[in-house]
Amino acid sequence: xxxxxxxxxxxxxxxxxxxxxxxxxxxxxxxxxxxxxxxxxxxxxxxxxxxxxxxxxxxxxxxxxxxxxxxxxxxxxxxxxxxxxxxxxxxxxxxxxxxxxxxxxxxxxxxxxxxxxxxxxxxxxxxxxxxxxxxxxxxxxxxxxxxxxxxxxxxxxxxxxxxxxxxxxxxxxxxxxxxxxxxxxxxxxxxxxxxxxxxxxxxxxxxxxxxxxxxxxxxxxxxxxxxxxxxxxxxxxxxxxxxxxxxxxxxxxxxxxxxxxxxxxxxxxxxxxxxxxxxxxxxxxxxxxxxxxxxxxxxxxxxxxxxxxxxxxxxxxxxxxxxxxxxxxxxxxxxxxxxxxxxxxxxxxxxxxxxxxxxxxxxxxxxxxxxxxxxxxxxxxxxxxxxxxxxxxxxx
Numbered sequence: 260x261x262x263x264x265x266x267x268x269x270x271x272x273x274x275x276x277x278x279x280x281x282x283x284x285x286x287x288x289x290x291x292x293x294x295x296x297x298x299x300x301x302x303x304x305x306x307x308x309x310x311x312x313x314x315x316x317x318x319x320x321x322x323x324x325x326x327x328x329x330x331x332x333x334x335x336x337x338x339x340x341x342x343x344x345x346x347x348x349x350x351x352x353x354x355x356x357x358x359x360x361x362x363x364x365x366x367x368x369x370x371x372x373x374x375x376x377x378x379x380x381x382x383x384x385x386x387x388x389x390x391x392x393x394x395x396x397x398x399x400x401x402x403x404x405x406x407x408x409x410x411x412x413x414x415x416x417x418x419x420x421x422x423x424x425x426x427x428x429x430x431x432x433x434x435x436x437x438x439x440x441x442x443x444x445x446x447x448x449x450x451x452x453x454x455x456x457x458x459x460x461x462x463x464x465x466x467x468x469x470x471x472x473x474x475x476x477x478x479x480x481x482x483x484x485x486x487x488x489x490x491x492x493x494x495x496x497x498x499x500x501x502x503x504x505x506x507x508x509x510x511x512x513x514x515x516x517x518x519x520x521x522x523x524x525x526x527x528x529x530x531x532x533x534x535x536x537x538x539x540x541x542x543x544x545x546x547x548x549x550x551x552x553x554x555x556x557x558x559x560x561x562x563x564x565x566x567x568x569x570x571x572x573x574x575x576x577x578x579x580x581x582x583x584x585x586x587x588x589x590x591x592x593x594x595x596x597x598x599x600x601x602x603x604x605x606x607x608x609x610x611x612x613x614x615x616x617x618x619x620x621x622x623x624x625x626x627x628x629x630x631x632x633x634x635x636x637x638x639x640x641x642x643x644x645x646x647x648x649x650x651x652x653x654x655x
Contacts, residue, residue: 262291313389
């Protein structure tokens with residue numbers, strides 16, 4: 260039924276250890292002529308079945324989504340989506356949270372697919388052409404999982420598909436119940452905090468869901484503090500700090516659109532306030548030129564490196580950024596600092612922050628090691644899925 264890919268002798272061990280990627284150098288031959296996005300079966304050199312995945316003529320040639328020989332139809336996706344949904348129920352996000360990640364790529368056995376849920380709306384974001392071509396079956400399966408409660412499913416894959424396919428793909432609604440033009444920006448709750456989501460024009464799928472638990476942790480430190488939320492995007496950390504009783508919150512992002520979102524979210528939660536100000540400025544410039552001393556600073560920059568070749572440059576960027584952050588902290592202040600660069604692992608990030616603190620010459624204690632939320636699970640056999648790492652530091 261599907262084309263077959265045969266691995267070189269010994270290369271089957273990686274698949275047997277349940278890593279979901281097959282690299283081009285592991286392949287001995289193919290049977291059939293698979294094209295980009297086609298479903299293929301992976302076999303060892305002798306022809307024994309190992310797994311099923313999507314084919315792509317690149318360094319990572321196959322992204323596996325099943326270790327059982329199956330027919331990839333709507334029922335197949337329904338069963339996988341039902342499992343992902345049940346895991347989110349197990350996490351118990353509570354009635355005060357109406358947004359979460361439903362599938363986190365390889366972490367949920369959906370190599371190449373992100374599905375984010377925003378109060379009866381799903382944002383579909385494919386990173387592989389194979390998953391994008393499964394969208395009709397997945398949409399039908401999603402309707403079954405949510406028992407017709409969904410209002411819309413929006414495809415936002417144009418930014419994430421490989422270049423040769425993204426040019427011919429337009430972001431659009433795959434499903435909608437009647438006229439939905441009025442629902443943007445779309446209100447959701449996260450730990451009882453209100454956020455307005457615009458998946459059509461916002462970054463990623465509209466919100467950074469992976470920081471939910473870290474935002475809640477920050478709230479425990481924010482009361483009566485002067486807080487800087489740098490790279491704030493739509494103001495997630497800012498809203499939590501204000502709700503917790505921060506004396507002052509400054510939100511900084513180079514994007515004017517992001518600053519508009521921050522101000523909308525502040526207004527949605529608190530109306531008019533006099534202890535919050537948002538700045539559409541470059542963060543490094545703001546840190547160097549602003550003489551305000553803060554009690555709590557959040558540094559949550561975008562990925563500084565998306566490839567191994569850029570890693571050294573990224574490390575230097577993280578070091579300079581955190582040096583400036585530490586300089587702006589009062590004695591006894593808290594620094595909450597992150598990296599979402601997958602190629603900068605936890606140890607390298609930690610050592611980079613050590614180097615920054617040494618350069619500034621201040622004593623620092625680690626209070627917490629931070630990760631992505633539980634709705635962004637990491638496949639135990641695919642450590643590459645652990646991308647977000649962070650530290651909460653007490654700075655003397």
